[in-house]
Amino acid sequence: MKALTSFFDRMVQRYLPDAFLFAIILTFVVYLLGVFFTDSGPIQMIEHWGTGFWDLLEFAMQMSLVVVTGYILASTPVVKRFLEKLSTLAKTPSQAVMLVTFVALIACLINYGFGLVVGALFAIHVARRVPTVDYRILIASAYSAFIVWHGGFSASIPLTIATPGHFLEDTMGLIPVVQTLFSPFNIFVVVVLVITLPFFNRYLLKSTENTDKKVDNTALRPPEDDDELVESKATTPAEKLENSQIPSLIIGVMGLAFVIYHFVNSGFDLNINIVNFIFLFLGIILHRTPRRFLDSVGKGVKNAGGIIIQFPFYAGIMGMMVASGLSDQMSLFFVNIATDYTLPFLSFISAxxxxxxxxxxxxxxxxxxxxxxxxxLQLDADVAKTTMAIAWGDAWTNMIQPFWALPALAIAGLKVRDIMGFCVMILLFSFIPITIGLLVF
Incomplete structure (x- = not known):
């Protein structure tokens, strides 16, 4: 395991470009695949790319706010004290990695956006407590928890097919979450990963000890305490208003009132918008004054740059994949070799x-x-399991796709190559319980 971990880490460090360049290279690859393997010509592929380029604007804004509002909330004195208190449970590097993995797993099961932010922010507090831990593996451990998101409460695919009016309702009907999220297959995979992933990440840490390559955490922009916000003495009516707690308290109470209204009327609908809403208004209240809140916003926005600029490129890639028919070809290849028993597994691989x-x-x-x-339906295969197989396939290769790592990396101050070698190992490990669940249950 030490040799394999070292190999992937060396390869990634040497050959994996920055996440932005990765998106550009992926754009070139999809463009050429579309030209040579579909009916779309060079000009048509350019058209597909440009037409789809802005299709993720809403989502890009949501994920940018995940980072910014998460930072705002985490920088409040109350939350900082809580995370610092929780981080004291870790005394050694091994305990640090296991604790970060477990906390991030629970957070990702609750909500994927919540988990991405909490995992990275908590890892920073733990790194302060245990400065000898390999910071790269600590952040990789926080991100590894994202593997379970599509088996948790914010899983988009199973929640979609349980909602009346979804676009495939005429074909497959409504499938309740008891057949997807609470199926024996999904429960098995989630439980196994929650129990074993902290130990696996601990072994990743152990496999890098006593190697020739020493990791200098100080070269990775080690986590530092934010400068305390010093409030200058207010001398004008405008400055007095900026440093007053009254505006923050009023608007904060209004925001939390809507949160209560949302849950009363919609149940436990913890979608990405309501998570951002909660983070935002808790941050306003806990920072106490508009001035302190805005100073925190100014620092948090710096972390969202990669998301803002890279998500449109992935939208362009999606536009080429869908409009040219490349995605259909990939899926149909696996469908053509499937049986009723193997379809869920092959759906997982294709996804x-x-x-x-x-x-x-x-x-x-x-x-x-x-x-x-x-x-x-044609093969008389398990429709619910096939659906969950697609969901787990989506979650599985997120481990080596920089798209979702961007929020965590922005918060941690790392580059994608710093963690991706370890994420390859996590990808290989997670393949085992997911496959067992698909083929046995």
Missing amino acids: GLVNFFVPSGGGQWAVQGPIMIDAA
Whole structure:
């Protein structure tokens, strides 16, 4: 394991470009595949790319706010004290890695956006407590928890097919979450990963000890305490208003009132918008004054640059994949060799492949759902399991697709090559319980 971990880490450090360049290279690859393997010509592929380029603007804004509002909330005195208190449970590097992995796993099961932010922010506090831990593996451990998101409460595909009016309802009907999220297959995979992943990440840490390559955490922009916000003495009515707690308290109470209204009327609907809403208004209240809140916003916005500039490129890639028919070809290849027993497993593999080019759960379901569900009905395969196989395929290759790592990396101050070698190992490990669940249950 030490040799394999070292190999992937060396390869990634040497050959994996920055996440932005990765998106550009992926754009070139998809463009050439479309030209040579579909009916779309060079000009048509350019058209598909440009037409789809802005299709993820809403999602890009949501993920930018995940980072910014998460930073705002985490920088409040109350939350900082809580995370610092929780981080004291870790005394050694091994305990640090296991604790970060477990906390991030629970957070990702609750909500994927919540988990991405909390995992990275908590890892920073733990790194302060245990400065001898390999910071790269600590952040990789926080991100590894994202593997379970599509088996948790914010899973977009199973929640979609349980909602009346979804676009495949006429074909497959409504499938309640008891057949997907609470199925024996999904429960098995989630439980196994929650129990074993902290130990696996601990072994990743152990496998890098006593190696020739020493990791200098100080070279990775070690986590530092934010400068305390010093409030200058207010001398004008405008400055007095900026440093007053009254505006923050009033608007904060209004925001929390809406949160209560939302849950009363919609149940436990913890979507990405409501998570951002909660983070935002808790941050306003806990920072106490508009001035302190805005100073925190100014620092948090710096972390969202990569997301803002890279998500449109992935939208362009998705546009080429869908409009040219490349995604259909990939899915149909696996459908043509499937049986009723192997279809869920092959759906998982194909979803993992498509996820490289369409790294969005909802977008991937729109692309693959009609093909895979039609195949499941024709082969008399388990429709619910086939659906969850697509969901887990989407989550699986997120481990080596920089798209979703961007928020965590922005918060941690790392580059994608710093963690991706370890994420390859996590990808290989997680393949085992997911496959067992698909083929046994």
